[in-house]
Amino acid sequence: MAEDKAILEVKNLKTYFKTDSGIVKAVDGVNFTLKRGETLGIVGESGSGKSVTNLSVMKLIPSPPGKIVDGEVLLHGRNILSLNNRELSKIRGNKISMIFQDPMTSLNPFLKISTQMIETIMLHQKLGKDEAWDRAVEMLRLVGIPAPEKRIDAYPHQFSGGMRQRVMIAMALSCNPEILIADEPTTALDVTIQAQILELIKDLSDKMGTAVIMITHDLGVVAGMCDHVCVMYAGRIVEKAKTDDLFADPRHPYTVGLINSVPRLDQGKEEALYSIKGQPPNLIDLPDCCPFHPRCDRAKDICRSQYPPEKVLGSERFVRCWLYEEEKN
Amino acid sequence: MSKTSIQQEVLLEVRDLKQHFPIRHSQNVIRAVDGVSFSLRKGETLGLVGESGCGKSTTARAINYLYTPTSGDIILDGVNLSSLSRREMAAARKDMQMVFQDPYASLNPRMTVNQIILEPLRINKNRGVISMTNGEMDKRVEELMEIVGLSRNLKNRFPHEFSGGQRQRIGIARALALNPKLILLDEPVSALDVSIQSQVLNLLTKLQKEFGLTYLFIAHDLAVVKYISDRVAVMYLGKLVEVSPSEELYDRPLHPYTQALLSAVPIPDPEVEKSRQRIILEGDVPSPDRIQKGCYFCDRCPKVMDKCRSSIPELKDRGEDHQVACWLYE
Numbered sequence: 001m002a003e004d005k006a007i008l009e010v011k012n013l014k015t016y017f018k019t020d021s022g023i024v025k026a027v028d029g030v031n032f033t034l035k036r037g038e039t040l041g042i043v044g045e046s047g048s049g050k051s052v053t054n055l056s057v058m059k060l061i062p063s064p065p066g067k068i069v070d071g072e073v074l075l076h077g078r079n080i081l082s083l084n085n086r087e088l089s090k091i092r093g094n095k096i097s098m099i100f101q102d103p104m105t106s107l108n109p110f111l112k113i114s115t116q117m118i119e120t121i122m123l124h125q126k127l128g129k130d131e132a133w134d135r136a137v138e139m140l141r142l143v144g145i146p147a148p149e150k151r152i153d154a155y156p157h158q159f160s161g162g163m164r165q166r167v168m169i170a171m172a173l174s175c176n177p178e179i180l181i182a183d184e185p186t187t188a189l190d191v192t193i194q195a196q197i198l199e200l201i202k203d204l205s206d207k208m209g210t211a212v213i214m215i216t217h218d219l220g221v222v223a224g225m226c227d228h229v230c231v232m233y234a235g236r237i238v239e240k241a242k243t244d245d246l247f248a249d250p251r252h253p254y255t256v257g258l259i260n261s262v263p264r265l266d267q268g269k270e271e272a273l274y275s276i277k278g279q280p281p282n283l284i285d286l287p288d289c290c291p292f293h294p295r296c297d298r299a300k301d302i303c304r305s306q307y308p309p310e311k312v313l314g315s316e317r318f319v320r321c322w323l324y325e326e327e328k329n
Numbered sequence: 330m331s332k333t334s335i336q337q338e339v340l341l342e343v344r345d346l347k348q349h350f351p352i353r354h355s356q357n358v359i360r361a362v363d364g365v366s367f368s369l370r371k372g373e374t375l376g377l378v379g380e381s382g383c384g385k386s387t388t389a390r391a392i393n394y395l396y397t398p399t400s401g402d403i404i405l406d407g408v409n410l411s412s413l414s415r416r417e418m419a420a421a422r423k424d425m426q427m428v429f430q431d432p433y434a435s436l437n438p439r440m441t442v443n444q445i446i447l448e449p450l451r452i453n454k455n456r457g458v459i460s461m462t463n464g465e466m467d468k469r470v471e472e473l474m475e476i477v478g479l480s481r482n483l484k485n486r487f488p489h490e491f492s493g494g495q496r497q498r499i500g501i502a503r504a505l506a507l508n509p510k511l512i513l514l515d516e517p518v519s520a521l522d523v524s525i526q527s528q529v530l531n532l533l534t535k536l537q538k539e540f541g542l543t544y545l546f547i548a549h550d551l552a553v554v555k556y557i558s559d560r561v562a563v564m565y566l567g568k569l570v571e572v573s574p575s576e577e578l579y580d581r582p583l584h585p586y587t588q589a590l591l592s593a594v595p596i597p598d599p600e601v602e603k604s605r606q607r608i609i610l611e612g613d614v615p616s617p618d619r620i621q622k623g624c625y626f627c628d629r630c631p632k633v634m635d636k637c638r639s640s641i642p643e644l645k646d647r648g649e650d651h652q653v654a655c656w657l658y659e
Contacts, residue, residue, distance in 0.1 A: 045522035045523065045524060046522055160613045162613055163613065190380035190381055190549065191380070191549070191551070191590060191593040191594055192380065192589055192590060192593045192609075192610045193380075193613070194593065194595075195592075195593035195595075195607055195609055195610075196609055196610075198595075199607070199609060217522065217523065218595065219523075219597035220594065220595025220596050220597045220602075221595050222597070223595060223596065223597050223598055223599045223601075223602045224595045224596075224599070224602040243599045244599045244600070247597065247598055247599050247600075248600075257524060258523060258524065259597060261523055261524055261526070261527035262523055262527075262552065262597055263527075263530075263552045263553055263555065263556035264552055264596060264597065264598075265551060265552045265555060265579065265591065265594050265596055266596050266598075266601060268576070272531050272534070273527040273530055273531055273556065274527065275524065275527035275528045275531055276524040276527075276528075277528075279492050279494065279495075279525065280492075280522070280524075
């Protein structure tokens with residue numbers, strides 16, 4: 001089946017940042033694959049390495065201080081990380097595009113929307129200016145901008161937050177990318193606008209067959225959008241599963257805690273909300289043990305001394321936790 | 330059964346509050362808050378929800394007289410704040426404190442935790458509102474740190490040495506310092522990660538029980554508001570559209586805007602998400618600089634009628650303590 005072919009494989013990706021107080025292991029051995037047409041969710045709290053993982057995939061890590069120290073990112077079997085800038089620019093925005101959290105800072109405030117969109121389209125699609133213009137108008141219409149042939153000549157500040165994010169999506173999809181990386185695309189937006197934008201991304205990715213990597217901290221967004229989910233903690237994926245399985249039967253104590261600590265709209269009031277004790281670890285000089293053990297209710301001796309390996313649980317599911325290693329023995 | 334009943338004593342009453350801001354080189358004004366009335370009962374939590382720009386934070390700031398309201402009355406514990414002199418205002422303000430959204434911006438980076446929590450005590454002592462010796466004040470700071478779950482050994486540290494959740498605890502300790510009756514919480518957990526958010530929510534619930542506090546809890550996250558509030562007020566474009574006991578509002582939303590808002594919130598359960606019907610609103614919130622002739626929501630309302638465009642519906646009681654401003658129910 002064509003859908004089952006992996007288009008993107010990330011293998012043992014490690015991205016470190018050098019700081020004055022030590023080396024920050026922002027991403028420390030991340031593996032995942034993305035299939036055609038799939039929507040993959042990456043959830044985690046601030047500093048868990050979600051965004052750095054995806055910037056690394058595009059080789060957009062500012063260096064120095066950052067450095068991709070190990071790993072491979074294979075797009076159709078070709079390692080992106082070994083490409084030079086010229087080759088990379090053929091992939092960025094063309095094969096893989098990205099939309100960011102804040103649509104105001106990711107559009108150039110000095111340039112008309114038309115200038116910014118036509119530039120991208122002409123660069124990647126080898127179209128003339130007039131054809132690129134038509135394509136841009138068509139894309140804006142597709143994302144639901146009213147009167148696109150007029151609005152295309154507006155500046156970013158003349159659009160509202162939700163409209164700007166629509167423009168970003170139009171730009172990102174204008175070259176028919178195979179992969180769309182959406183980094184917290186709705187965090188800056190209100191819920192009613194968020195619903196519009198999520199619906200739009202879902203619709204367009206279905207229509208155009210684009211695979212989506214959805215980075216978010218909102219478990220609700222994951223539940224509604226994604227086929228598979230990776231849960232990240234302290235630079236690694238601690239659990240990966242199909243969305244339904246993850247919510248029905250979370251395995252890693254962190255995932256369990258995360259799901260339980262969110263108040264839910266469709267449930268009555270409980271007495272006290274579950275909360276994970278303590279705070280996320282400092283990523284500088286992280287010891288080589290399970291980084292979650294100080295906050296874990298079920299921590300054992302081995303958790304304090306060794307990092308748990310990936311334990312495969314059924315198809316398309318793994319967890320990094322010592323609790324599941326011993327079950328076998 | 331909610332822990333407050335309708336008969337309960339009112340601590341704060343807001344009557345037809347308006348807060349307009351002038352626009353430079355223009356005759357128009359921004360009508361950030363455009364006629365809001367509600368009351369807050371002793372010991373309850375009233376959630377104030379709405380999207381960005383709807384006037385939630387402005388309402389809180391106007392209540393606290395951080396802005397001077399354009400018109401309307403704020404009555405705290407029977408005293409109308411607009412009638413007070415500067416000196417009397419200082420004393421009255423002691424009873425209401427604020428906790429802000431951004432724990433990075435709301436603490437002075439050059440002050441230690443000790444100085445930050447001490448400041449309200451020091452200022453009110455200088456004004457002669459409270460009388461405390463220096464020793465008593467130091468003891469109070471340590472006590473407050475313990476109350477919010479911070480070790481007293483940390484009192485000489487600076488804000489940058491703390492995480493977001495801990496900073497929010499410092500902000501809460503500062504708000505508690507003067508034993509206020511009312512705390513205005515302006516998006517107190519929006520900037521925090523989920524695992525930390527639930528810690529702070531639990532702390533707020535515990536403090537309310539312990540000290541009999543009354544909260545005005547502003548947030549845009551409807552699930553959080555449902556969890557913490559006894560009653561919820563929904564705001565749109567500077568006006569309240571619906572006020573109701575929390576369970577009642579979520580079970581039986583009356584206003585089309587509330588219905589759309591609730592249906593837009595993603596629920597962290599894929600099974601539930603698959604079967605949900607979303608009401609997707611068209612368009613964006615209009616600019617608050619024009620005078621509305623009809624219902625403020627009429628441009629986006631899926632159930633709009635002719636009447637909605639020509640006259641403004643009032644907030645009226647529909648039984649069970651449930652108020653709504655909508656022509657559908659007239």
